[in-house]
Amino acid sequence: MTVLIKNGHVLDPSTGIDGIREIYIKDGIIITVGSELNVTADKVIDASGLYVMPGFIDLHVHLREPGFEYKETIKSGCAAAARGGFTTICPMPNTKPAIDSKEMIEWLKKKEREEALVNILPIGAVTKGQMGEELSEIAEMAMAGAAAISEDGKSVMSTSLYREGMIKAKEAGIPVFAHCEDKNLVGNGVINESSKARELNLPGISNAVEDIIAIRDILLAKETGVRLHLCHCSTKDSVAFLKWAKEEGLPVTGEVCPHHFTLTDEDIPCDDSNYKMNPPLRSKADVEALKEGLKNGILDVIATDHAPHSKEEKDKSFLQAPFGIVGLETAFALSYTELVETGVLSFSELVGKLSTNPADVLGLNRGSLKEGWTADIVIADTSEWYRIDKEKFVSFGKNTPFHDRRVKGRIMYTLVDGQIVYKAEEQQ
Numbered sequence: 366m367t368v369l370i371k372n373g374h375v376l377d378p379s380t381g382i383d384g385i386r387e388i389y390i391k392d393g394i395i396i397t398v399g400s401e402l403n404v405t406a407d408k409v410i411d412a413s414g415l416y417v418m419p420g421f422i423d424l425h426v427h428l429r430e431p432g433f434e435y436k437e438t439i440k441s442g443c444a445a446a447a448r449g450g451f452t453t454i455c456p457m458p459n460t461k462p463a464i465d466s467k468e469m470i471e472w473l474k475k476k477e478r479e480e481a482l483v484n485i486l487p488i489g490a491v492t493k494g495q496m497g498e499e500l501s502e503i504a505e506m507a508m509a510g511a512a513a514i515s516e517d518g519k520s521v522m523s524t525s526l527y528r529e530g531m532i533k534a535k536e537a538g539i540p541v542f543a544h545c546e547d548k549n550l551v552g553n554g555v556i557n558e559s560s561k562a563r564e565l566n567l568p569g570i571s572n573a574v575e576d577i578i579a580i581r582d583i584l585l586a587k588e589t590g591v592r593l594h595l596c597h598c599s600t601k602d603s604v605a606f607l608k609w610a611k612e613e614g615l616p617v618t619g620e621v622c623p624h625h626f627t628l629t630d631e632d633i634p635c636d637d638s639n640y641k642m643n644p645p646l647r648s649k650a651d652v653e654a655l656k657e658g659l660k661n662g663i664l665d666v667i668a669t670d671h672a673p674h675s676k677e678e679k680d681k682s683f684l685q686a687p688f689g690i691v692g693l694e695t696a697f698a699l700s701y702t703e704l705v706e707t708g709v710l711s712f713s714e715l716v717g718k719l720s721t722n723p724a725d726v727l728g729l730n731r732g733s734l735k736e737g738w739t740a741d742i743v744i745a746d747t748s749e750w751y752r753i754d755k756e757k758f759v760s761f762g763k764n765t766p767f768h769d770r771r772v773k774g775r776i777m778y779t780l781v782d783g784q785i786v787y788k789a790e791e792q793q
């Protein structure tokens with residue numbers, strides 16, 4: 366099986382290519398990236414006027430299977446990933462049961478082989494059942510294919526247990542992905558602690574809830590030498606701590622989600638739980654710091670924290686509804702619009718944060734259009750403004766604050782292993 370992508374503008378920060386090229390693919394492998402290749406292929410994709418990039422890699426999604434299939438399944442989550450331009454996704458372990466054993470990682474890898482449209486790199490829980498009491502089988506999970514460990518949804522509050530888990534992760538050669546939230550401090554907070562919280566009469570979540578654990582985890586990484594990745598950074602001091610960690614030469618990276626650099630708590634119009642997520646939307650000063658962090662390379666990765674919930678759950682009030690919003694099908698457009706159109710990042714830098722850098726966090730041979738590498742590719746149109754329509758989402762989750770928002774950046778094709786797994790309607 367051969368594929369030729371022609372007339373497209375290839376944008377690949379890993380090779381520095383930024384211009385019109387042809388890409389020739391054979392049996393799922395990129396054979397040549399060049400000009401006037403003069404080859405025939407079984408399938409030709411005309412990418413005139415479109416950008417051709419390494420497939421995006423999302424280090425942070427929630428697929429909800431097993432246990433919460435009414436929110437999302439592996440199949441529907443993968444379809445949403447493909448529609449969003451993501452060719453590899455890392456599901457978090459907060460399912461029911463939690464992904465906390467070799468058997469569960471093997472089960473997920475089997476599901477990937479049987480029904481996943483995109484690559485799945487599972488993340489194992491740090492503690493059994495994410496109960497924070499006893500470490501899970503970290504070495505065994507790593508052997509079975511866990512890409513990292515994380516307690517996402519909460520923090521391991523026992524610092525000594527977490528330190529032990531970090532040592533095990535380092536021995537197993539996998540990173541720790543940290544959700545930073547001081548359980549004792551957060552109380553029943555549901556929204557950023559600010560005048561907005563007072564206006565809506567809702568309990569607040571202060572920046573220190575995140576910052577205390579962010580610096581704790583960085584200090585533990587310094588002692589243990591484990592590779593640490595800070596999930597969904599939302600505060601200016603998280604960025605400051607990451608900057609310090611990098612200056613110290615520690616193997617620490619950080620991610621930011623599109624909602625955290627696109628919206629502030631001031632954008633919350635009323636008691637609408639589509640604006641409720643953890644960590645919460647923060648202040649203008651925090652958003653400025655996140656953008657600055659993206660610009661100066663302190664924040665390496667953009668990840669979605671795709672957190673689907675049912676309509677019934679999100680129809681509830683801010684106090685009652687679960688935390689989380691969907692992100693896979695809006696991430697590229699929001700990032701392009703908020704960062705590239707405004708000049709915070711060059712387009713090539715954005716592609717780095719969506720593909721090359723996340724691949725580096727996990728040491729993957731992906732996130733690049735190098736010859737000889739796997740043909741995981743995304744093709745996008747950035748020429749026209751359009752409005753996000755949640756009714757078009759293929760994710761079961763429609764819980765987004767971005768319905769009807771004007772954006773630029775539409776995914777036209779997604780290829781995994783050289784196979785088209787998504788094609789925009791307009792092209793069919």
Ligand SMILES: NC(=O)N[C@@H](CC(=O)O)C(=O)O
Pocket residue numbers: 427459517518519544641642643644670672673688689690
């Ligand atoms: N981000 C969220 O608001 N929710 C996530 C959990 C998490 O990422 O912490 C979820 O699983 O729903």
Ligand SMILES: [Zn+2]
Pocket residue numbers: 517518519544596597643644
């Ligand atoms: Zn989290």
Ligand SMILES: [Zn+2]
Pocket residue numbers: 425426427457517518670672
């Ligand atoms: Zn999450």
